[in-house]
Amino acid sequence: MSILRQRPAEESTQLTPTDRAIVDELRSDGRLPNATLAERVGLSPSACHSRVRALRDRGVIRGFTADVDPAALGCAIQALVFVRIHPRARSGLEQFAETLRVRPEVAQLYFLGGSDDFLIHLWARDSNHVRDFVLDALSSSQAVAHTDTKLIFDHHRAVTPTAL
Amino acid sequence: MSILRQRPAEESTQLTPTDRAIVDELRSDGRLPNATLAERVGLSPSACHSRVRALRDRGVIRGFTADVDPAALGCAIQALVFVRIHPRARSGLEQFAETLRVRPEVAQLYFLGGSDDFLIHLWARDSNHVRDFVLDALSSSQAVAHTDTKLIFDHHRAVTPTAL
């Protein structure tokens, strides 16, 4: 199962202004009651409901998640790990990435252009945990040519609903 | 207003196994009905409800958001921009970061250890948009010493509820 290009690239269908408004509202509060949402975007509850459903079905809205404080889960530190794969092992890159992605420490995984093949955003209990992860999940693999670990002092997600 | 260390570091209070279960469920589905959640974690709806409220009040759960496909919002490409600040301008780093953070293109902002001061995860319509952002928001500032932009081919968020 490839994890690259898993989305059917559905940007062909442009969003209406109302859809944009719905998406923006749900990005800032995913639990906004449908009735309130409907009022804010100027729709009846049922019309709003079916639009939200359509947005989910179209894959515009992929899902809803709780935003959790890592520290509360016992992850006191976060790190970025840049990973370079051996040229010969590039063909197995996706599969290797998939084994990484399911690890509980991996908060995010980026596939990159440039000298590094991907970047891992890591949640860990402490610095030993980071080291263990890098040794166990990365350095021990034949495919990995190089890693570079940087500590994250602080991390913020977007505040503004993306209206470009 | 400082955006660094804004959280009161409330990891002193350890999570109970039930709380962990609640958090894990809500991370994989933020819109899980309270009744279903209660059943899954083995609590009555009312008890579950008050625990979720407590988790929010304690800051363990920061909020709920919709996970949206950037492409559907007209952002065809994503990029990482590494930013290095002039040593003399480091004192104003937080304030500068705050001006960045409120920009609609900024999906995430990391404060880093190492040679780069921070890292911006960018959403953009196209490569021109990336260039314009870097020129306008970064290179034009006196504080910025250096930037390095890398293209993101693909981006994945965690699949596994973090149970370390």
Next chain:
DNA sequence: AGTGAAACACTTGGTGG
């Protein structure tokens, strides 16, 4: 802290414009 029941609010499908 957890339970159970009752009041309340919200969602969700059908019907018609």
Next chain:
DNA sequence: CCACCAAGTGTTTCACT
């Protein structure tokens, strides 16, 4: 594609354990 309406379902509070 949208609004209105009517069940049906889920949430939320409170008194009690």
